[in-house]
Amino acid sequence: MSSAILKVEALDAERLVRIRWDDGEESLYPAVWLRDNCQCPRCYLDSAKARKLLIEALDVNTWVKNLTLLSQRKVHITWPDEHVSDFEADWLKKRCFSQKSRAKLQKELFLPALGFSIIYMDANKAIRNPYPHIGKSVARVPGLHRGAALFPLSTTPQNIVCMPCPSVQPPNASTSSLGCLREWEGKKSLCQWLIGARLRALVVSIIPPSLCKHMFLLFYRHTWQVQDKIDANNVAYTTGKLSFHTDYPALHHPPGVQFLHCIKQTATGGESEIVDGFNVCRQLKEQNSKAFQILSSTFVDFTDIGVDFCDFSVQSKHKIIEIDNKGQVIRINFNNSTRDTIFDIPVEKVQPFYAALKEFVNLMNHRENKFIFKMHPGDVITFDNWRLLHGRRSYEAGTEISRHLEGGYADWDVVMSRLRILKKIVKNGN
Amino acid sequence: MSSAILKVEALDAERLVRIRWDDGEESLYPAVWLRDNCQCPRCYLDSAKARKLLIEALDVNTWVKNLTLLSQRKVHITWPDEHVSDFEADWLKKRCFSQKSRAKLQKELFLPALGFSIIYMDANKAIRNPYPHIGKSVARVPGLHRGAALFPLSTTPQNIVCMPCPSVQPPNASTSSLGCLREWEGKKSLCQWLIGARLRALVVSIIPPSLCKHMFLLFYRHTWQVQDKIDANNVAYTTGKLSFHTDYPALHHPPGVQFLHCIKQTATGGESEIVDGFNVCRQLKEQNSKAFQILSSTFVDFTDIGVDFCDFSVQSKHKIIEIDNKGQVIRINFNNSTRDTIFDIPVEKVQPFYAALKEFVNLMNHRENKFIFKMHPGDVITFDNWRLLHGRRSYEAGTEISRHLEGGYADWDVVMSRLRILKKIVKNGN
Numbered sequence: 001m002s003s004a005i006l007k008v009e010a011l012d013a014e015r016l017v018r019i020r021w022d023d024g025e026e027s028l029y030p031a032v033w034l035r036d037n038c039q040c041p042r043c044y045l046d047s048a049k050a051r052k053l054l055i056e057a058l059d060v061n062t063w064v065k066n067l068t069l070l071s072q073r074k075v076h077i078t079w080p081d082e083h084v085s086d087f088e089a090d091w092l093k094k095r096c097f098s099q100k101s102r103a104k105l106q107k108e109l110f111l112p113a114l115g116f117s118i119i120y121m122d123a124n125k126a127i128r129n130p131y132p133h134i135g136k137s138v139a140r141v142p143g144l145h146r147g148a149a150l151f152p153l154s155t156t157p158q159n160i161v162c163m164p165c166p167s168v169q170p171p172n173a174s175t176s177s178l179g180c181l182r183e184w185e186g187k188k189s190l191c192q193w194l195i196g197a198r199l200r201a202l203v204v205s206i207i208p209p210s211l212c213k214h215m216f217l218l219f220y221r222h223t224w225q226v227q228d229k230i231d232a233n234n235v236a237y238t239t240g241k242l243s244f245h246t247d248y249p250a251l252h253h254p255p256g257v258q259f260l261h262c263i264k265q266t267a268t269g270g271e272s273e274i275v276d277g278f279n280v281c282r283q284l285k286e287q288n289s290k291a292f293q294i295l296s297s298t299f300v301d302f303t304d305i306g307v308d309f310c311d312f313s314v315q316s317k318h319k320i321i322e323i324d325n326k327g328q329v330i331r332i333n334f335n336n337s338t339r340d341t342i343f344d345i346p347v348e349k350v351q352p353f354y355a356a357l358k359e360f361v362n363l364m365n366h367r368e369n370k371f372i373f374k375m376h377p378g379d380v381i382t383f384d385n386w387r388l389l390h391g392r393r394s395y396e397a398g399t400e401i402s403r404h405l406e407g408g409y410a411d412w413d414v415v416m417s418r419l420r421i422l423k424k425i426v427k428n429g430n
Numbered sequence: 431m432s433s434a435i436l437k438v439e440a441l442d443a444e445r446l447v448r449i450r451w452d453d454g455e456e457s458l459y460p461a462v463w464l465r466d467n468c469q470c471p472r473c474y475l476d477s478a479k480a481r482k483l484l485i486e487a488l489d490v491n492t493w494v495k496n497l498t499l500l501s502q503r504k505v506h507i508t509w510p511d512e513h514v515s516d517f518e519a520d521w522l523k524k525r526c527f528s529q530k531s532r533a534k535l536q537k538e539l540f541l542p543a544l545g546f547s548i549i550y551m552d553a554n555k556a557i558r559n560p561y562p563h564i565g566k567s568v569a570r571v572p573g574l575h576r577g578a579a580l581f582p583l584s585t586t587p588q589n590i591v592c593m594p595c596p597s598v599q600p601p602n603a604s605t606s607s608l609g610c611l612r613e614w615e616g617k618k619s620l621c622q623w624l625i626g627a628r629l630r631a632l633v634v635s636i637i638p639p640s641l642c643k644h645m646f647l648l649f650y651r652h653t654w655q656v657q658d659k660i661d662a663n664n665v666a667y668t669t670g671k672l673s674f675h676t677d678y679p680a681l682h683h684p685p686g687v688q689f690l691h692c693i694k695q696t697a698t699g700g701e702s703e704i705v706d707g708f709n710v711c712r713q714l715k716e717q718n719s720k721a722f723q724i725l726s727s728t729f730v731d732f733t734d735i736g737v738d739f740c741d742f743s744v745q746s747k748h749k750i751i752e753i754d755n756k757g758q759v760i761r762i763n764f765n766n767s768t769r770d771t772i773f774d775i776p777v778e779k780v781q782p783f784y785a786a787l788k789e790f791v792n793l794m795n796h797r798e799n800k801f802i803f804k805m806h807p808g809d810v811i812t813f814d815n816w817r818l819l820h821g822r823r824s825y826e827a828g829t830e831i832s833r834h835l836e837g838g839y840a841d842w843d844v845v846m847s848r849l850r851i852l853k854k855i856v857k858n859g860n
Contacts, residue, residue, distance in 0.1 A: 097777035313850040347527035420743040
């Protein structure tokens with residue numbers, strides 16, 4: 001972007017600065033916002049990319065005393081107290097307050113969430129390792145090009161479609177795991193694909209290596225082992241069927257992104273199931289708006305009590321369908337096994353709640369909504385734990401461990417941070 | 431609690447079970463809720479304290495086929511499909527759906543947030559250590575009894591009052607840090623004090639020892655060093671004044687609890703300031719409801735870009751005053767230095783936003799609202815980062831580091847988990 005300014009003027013009555021651009025567009029900037037965002041070293045700490053100017057020192061009724069345009073690329077402002085500020089044309093253009101400009105910039109910052117996806121690695125082609133730390137798995141994602149499939153989840157009823165990822169050369173096998181990943185980050189074709197519209201959930205290769213060992217840590221350790229255990233402290237650690245759930249609604253801020261790595265798989269049963277919760281919500285709202293209303297307004301108690309990494313006694317309250325101010329679904333919070341026996345609603349609302357929940361669960365189980373697959377040793381899936389619900393079919397218990405998945409979590413803010421950095425790398429052509 | 435049942439009956443038309451208790455109270459339980467919460471090994475995994483029964487297997491229109499009262503202490507129910515459930519009287523009584531019972535139980539689970547507090551250790555009496563890990567500081571809290579002061583923050587204008595904590599014997603100095611803390615957890619008087627009404631924020635000694643090394647980890651490491659740095663990646667790492675702020679609003683889930691440990695203090699300047707944000711919000715709402723409305727409805731962009739533990743590029747959108755469905759303030763999200771230059775609101779709303787923010791900041795700075803103190807080496811303060819705003823006065827830069835604080839964060843869910851466990855220890859008299 002290289003923007004040129006044709007004309008700049010101060011609108012004194014409105015305390016605005018108006019800019020006419022060479023592309024024919026026009027922008028308005030409030031004087032107080034310009035003063036607040038002065039980029040001089042007294043007002044802005046460039047090393048921290050942060051504001052030094054305090055609100056205490058800001059005159060919210062300030063106006064422009066004098067204004068000059070320098071070679072179409074810079075606006076020079078003198079303020080009533082003689083402080084001066086320079087603003088680059090590109091910097092200003094990017095921050096134009098028009099609805100269109102703001103929407104464009106927000107899309108760049110937060111990446112469009114048009115679709116969410118999981119990645120599934122072909123068992124036969126993936127490198128095997130009986131007990132890898134999830135960090136190592138991450139570095140092994142280059143196995144992708146040897147048969148990985150991507151399932152973007154659209155908002156259509158047939159919401160799971162296979163899509164191959166671009167063929168990318170694997171990194172030099174002799175480099176370290178960390179080097180591996182760094183090398184991969186530089187691969188333009190993969191990065192471009194990663195930052196594409198549908199990839200908010202494809203995070204296998206975008207966790208910074210230095211954070212791998214420090215994934216979302218809570219009471220179940222950095223990574224946790226899904227296998228049949230004596231005195232299981234979680235229903236996942238049995239051989240029983242797990243119906244569709246999101247992980248860890250007992251936390252008020254449940255993990256955003258989930259990783260599951262198959263280390264060992266049982267011969268019969270143990271298939272994985274996933275469903276797009278947002279899609280199911282859309283259907284529920286259409287078909288039974290009362291049920292949708294109940295699930296998006298009733299606070300449900302969740303609980304998790306036990307010992308793992310250390311002893312814990314966790315309690316939360318969530319709406320199973322969480323919506324924003326505009327009624328858009330932003331997160332599903334539902335795990336039937338940790339839904340508390342304690343239920344903090346008036347007695348007359350209890351039966352309607354169960355009826356609504358049953359409708360929701362029935363829709364999840366519709367054949368056209370769910371996707372069933374079996375993981376094989378070496379497979380890694382990763383998905384948006386705020387949108388997708390997952391489950392597993394039961395399998396037979398034996399004297400030995402016949403099935404073993406290793407899991408981990410990452411926070412959406414951490415993942416999005418990485419995506420923004422990758423995007424910049426691609427843009428700069430590194 | 432030991433509850434006796436005088437009478438139990440099934441109200442078939444309403445699909446309810448009615449219980450008359452020996453204390454004269456009456457409770458109603460929906461049949462579907464009872465069936466859903468059957469405690470038998472087929473329906474409930476006791477080792478995980480979690481439900482095994484799936485929604486798929488629950489008849490939401492179920493009714494009670496047969497019902498028996500066993501010696502006033504147990505209700506035995508036979509369901510239409512011949513499944514049987516037993517419910518203990520105490521278990522039922524605790525889960526009574528009356529408004530009063532539910533309110534009592536929720537208070538027990540989430541602890542009343544009547545006041546929030548900080549703890550301040552007397553410099554002269556605390557044990558000194560030039561570069562302690564915050565984990566070690568935690569174990570050193572026993573120093574408390576030798577001169578600590580507590581400042582509960584009430585909702586009155588004069589909101590900061592000193593209050594001594596109870597005198598508790600220090601643990602045996604020869605035990606390890608971890609042993610130390612365990613011993614402390616067993617001290618009934620301290621525990622009772624900890625779980626008192628005003629102590630949601632007094633968390634110094636309630637982080638599980640095993641979690642000390644794994645506090646809230648993000649881009650600034652487990653603990654971070656507040657001192658004057660060359661090319662500071664954060665305005666806190668300078669000698670400048672920091673106006674009132676909450677930490678890390680650039681995250682969508684900012685840290686709930688903050689620790690600050692003073693290791694070195696400068697001779698002149700560098701005083702700490704705190705203010706009760708909820709109290710200031712109350713004043714703002716009373717004095718300028720329009721400003722309150724603007725700050726509790728406008729999404730503000732926050733940003734944090736740089737390198738520390740690894741490179742990061744974090745973006746968030748928050749309302750500075752976050753309220754719940756009922757209009758209650760639940761969190762303040764405000765750091766003027768990381769408030770983005772990008773501002774995603776229509777141009778005509780910009781100046782009113784700044785005017786509202788200035789009102790809010792002016793109220794924080796009112797003499798009767800803020801508390802000013804100077805930390806000394808060895809002091810630890812800990813506070814609710816969702817409610818309190820903190821700041822520091824500027825000090826003079828020198829050739830050497832003249833001031834050094836070490837900080838860390840913990841999540842409210844982790845802290846509350848510990849409080850629930852401590853509460854149980856006290857109750858059981860251990």
